[in-house]
Amino acid sequence: MSADVGERQPRSRDLLVLEFTELHWRLSLLIKASVTSQVEAASARLAALAASTTPHQRQAVVVLARRGGLSMSELARHLMISPSSATELVDRLVERGWVERQPDPGDRRAVVIRLSAKASRQADEVNQMLHAGVASLLLQLDDLELAGLVGLLRQLVGDDTERLGTVGQMAPPSGEAR
Numbered sequence: 001m002s003a004d005v006g007e008r009q010p011r012s013r014d015l016l017v018l019e020f021t022e023l024h025w026r027l028s029l030l031i032k033a034s035v036t037s038q039v040e041a042a043s044a045r046l047a048a049l050a051a052s053t054t055p056h057q058r059q060a061v062v063v064l065a066r067r068g069g070l071s072m073s074e075l076a077r078h079l080m081i082s083p084s085s086a087t088e089l090v091d092r093l094v095e096r097g098w099v100e101r102q103p104d105p106g107d108r109r110a111v112v113i114r115l116s117a118k119a120s121r122q123a124d125e126v127n128q129m130l131h132a133g134v135a136s137l138l139l140q141l142d143d144l145e146l147a148g149l150v151g152l153l154r155q156l157v158g159d160d161t162e163r164l165g166t167v168g169q170m171a172p173p174s175g176e177a178r
Helices: 003-042 044-051 055-067 072-079 083-096 117-140 143-157
Strands: 099-104 107-115
Touching (some): 055 072, 055 083, 055 099, 055 117
16 A cells, blocks of 8 residues: 555545534534424523523432433533532532432431432423434434434444443333333
């Protein structure tokens, strides 16, 4: 193999990496726009709710909705913040009625942080809107194409959810099979 051929392949791969990065950014924007339209159409109340919270508060609710009850240290790890910051964050969420501290059955000195019933309902509603927004975006793909895309993304991301922190399996809206 000549030096020219060896040099062309990395350049082509570099261009593909650049294109992937651009396409990933554009896909993120499309998903955001699609979900935003779902939120606006479904509920001005939820849009106001989102505007009145901090990104860490919203992320904490998302993590707890996906993972269930977590210890304070687990929540801090998933949010990539210090335990003291997590405690302050949970204090604010408790004041808003979004989360509850419950005794940890395995350690009487510790607590488990869980979403309140009110926050669980809102998280379900947001999950349904997210699902609807992404589903409408993916309508242009047939089932085989979508399965191929998901398979490629699984291959790329892998199954290392601990390393990925807040990324977890999202449940489909109520009444739909996984």
